[in-house]
Amino acid sequence: MTTFNLYIGYRFVAHHEYPNIQLPIMSETNALKGKLALITGCSGGIGQASARSLARLGCSIAVHHSSSSSKPKADALVKELTELGVQAKPFQADLSTYPGADALYQQVISELGHPDILFSNHGATGKVIGPNGNIEDIPVEMFENIWRLNTGTSFRLAQLCIPHMEEQRWGRVIFTSSVAAGTGGVIGPHYASSKSALHGLVHWLSLRYAKSGITANAIAPALIEDTAMMSNPTPEIRAKIPIGRLGKPDEIASIVALCATNGYMTNKVIAADGGWTSGGF
Structure with missing residues (x-):
């Protein structure tokens, strides 16, 4: 038997x-003892919940935050993580620029070492025009800025982190996408297209580096509470979720932990959207 x-x-x-x-x-x-995760956008709800989840698995955390206003949250999170018995340090960087991504990476490897796990979770919506807005309402400069922040610096951080992962033949690359990448979403074309671009990046990275022990996946949440993006959703937006409520950061964090600990799952976009979409995309 x-x-x-x-x-x-x-x-x-x-x-x-x-x-x-x-x-x-x-x-x-x-499960992740001896590993280091760089989590961007770590002062937000998903970032904080994911940091706690990985730290409970023994993973050290580089806590990225974007500005002086987010520093108190980052500092409080670092204190909480160190009390769990792992190393954690805060790092402030502007990820709307490529030099900002370079500076963040250099600071992390200088103070904590090379990241084994990259959870690229930062991003912004830009102007919200909704599904009925007009395309001319998004200036091309805003389109480029959102793409650089949501996609470009995620690419740059992966570009910086992967050589070490390949050398040690173990690594995890995880992106926060959005249900907007597959549905168009409720923000606008600049945001939706920047998130869908991450999916193409996942597909290429996973196929190229799978044999080096590196997995690449994206998580596509719908509407998650306790995040700046969904601080005050309208009833119409809430009604789009078949399950009848917004998601919780911990529910996304559990998928981050799965992606970090599972070496067989790669090249996936995991939709965590309360049933909004009927399948993967």
Whole structure:
């Protein structure tokens, strides 16, 4: 009788029929021990929840935040993470520019070392024109700025982090996309297109680096509470979610942990949207 490996809560319960096969033994305290995650946009709801989730798995965290106004949140999060027994430090950087991405990376490797996990979670909406807005309402300068922030510097950080991941033959690249990438969303064409561009990046990265032990995935949330983007959603926006409520940051963080601990899942865009879309995109 074949006994199969059972995976429960980040823990592999080893089977006994094939004792020569080495399987990872994971628990909530050691699955990512010795790893470092760079999480951008880490002062927001999804970033904070994901930092806590990975830290509980033993992962050290480079906490990125974007401005002096977000520094208190970043500092409080760092204190909380260090109390969990991992290394954590805050790093302020403007990721609307490529030099800002370069500076963040250099500061992180100088103070904590090379990231093993990149969770590129930063971004902004820009002007909100909604699904019934006019395309001429988005100046081309805004289009380029949103693309640089939402897509360009995510590409740049991956470009900087992957060589070390390839050298050690282990790495995780995770992007925060959006349901807007597959539906058009409720913001505008600049935002939706910047997020869909991340999907093409995931596909290329995963196919190119899978054999080097590097996975690449994107998470596409719909409307998540406790985030600046959805601080005051209208009833019409809420009504788009079949499950009847907004998502919670912890629900996205659990997918981040899955992407970080699972070495077999790559080249995926995971829609966490309360049923808005009927399948993957």
